[in-house]
Amino acid sequence: MKRVWPLFTLLFFHCAVANAQNDPKPILPGSTFNETEAKRLLEPGTCTINGVVKKLKKRPDNTYLGIEITLFPCTAYFNEWYELQKKNKKGKTFAVMSPEAYSYRILAKAADKDGTFSFRNLKPGKYYLQTMVRQQRMKKMLNQVGESDTYTFNVMGQTLSHYREPIYEEFKLFYETNDLEKAFVEITKEGEVATVKL
Numbered sequence: 001m002k003r004v005w006p007l008f009t010l011l012f013f014h015c016a017v018a019n020a021q022n023d024p025k026p027i028l029p030g031s032t033f034n035e036t037e038a039k040r041l042l043e044p045g046t047c048t049i050n051g052v053v054k055k056l057k058k059r060p061d062n063t064y065l066g067i068e069i070t071l072f073p074c075t076a077y078f079n080e081w082y083e084l085q086k087k088n089k090k091g092k093t094f095a096v097m098s099p100e101a102y103s104y105r106i107l108a109k110a111a112d113k114d115g116t117f118s119f120r121n122l123k124p125g126k127y128y129l130q131t132m133v134r135q136q137r138m139k140k141m142l143n144q145v146g147e148s149d150t151y152t153f154n155v156m157g158q159t160l161s162h163y164r165e166p167i168y169e170e171f172k173l174f175y176e177t178n179d180l181e182k183a184f185v186e187i188t189k190e191g192e193v194a195t196v197k198l
Contacts, residue, residue: 053115064115
């Protein structure tokens with residue numbers, strides 16, 4: 001686990017600058033980022049968050065060794081950003097964090113293929129955890145490989161009806177997705193050990 005201080009100039013989500021009129025526009029929280037509050041929340045403590053990345057039941061062979069998990073302290077600035085993010089679904093805007101606010105986070109990596117991770121030496125408080133999970137998925141599909149003709153005849157051998165039905169062959173489509181998994185964790189007292197699933 002490593003602490004990351006204000007050395008980065010990244011936005012919370014790496015997004016292209018909107019050029020077209022219909023492209024979503026980046027919006028920042030209206031409040032000013034309070035560096036003192038963020039520093040205080042990330043001071044060393046005696047609490048621990050133990051977590052695991054959930055796997056798809058159908059694809060138990062997915063491995064999450066080395067996957068990176070990000071922890072943010074829930075400052076007033078962060079909470080405002082999170083509320084703005086809910087409007088992203090409308091496609092008109094997307095919420096971003098200032099580079100300084102984004103730099104106040106802690107990173108950890110999963111220690112094994114099951115995606116177990118830990119954040120140690122935390123103070124009591126509320127935290128937001130997120131990770132991007134690449135998962136192998138499988139979907140059953142149907143592919144039309146031909147057609148069959150069906151006829152009905154009368155006693156004279158004349159055709160009464162004719163219809164054509166498609167012939168399908170089932171196949172498995174394997175693909176990968178990148179899914180954002182997130183959770184809030186609240187620690188209420190020193191020495192507490194909290195658990196979470198992403």
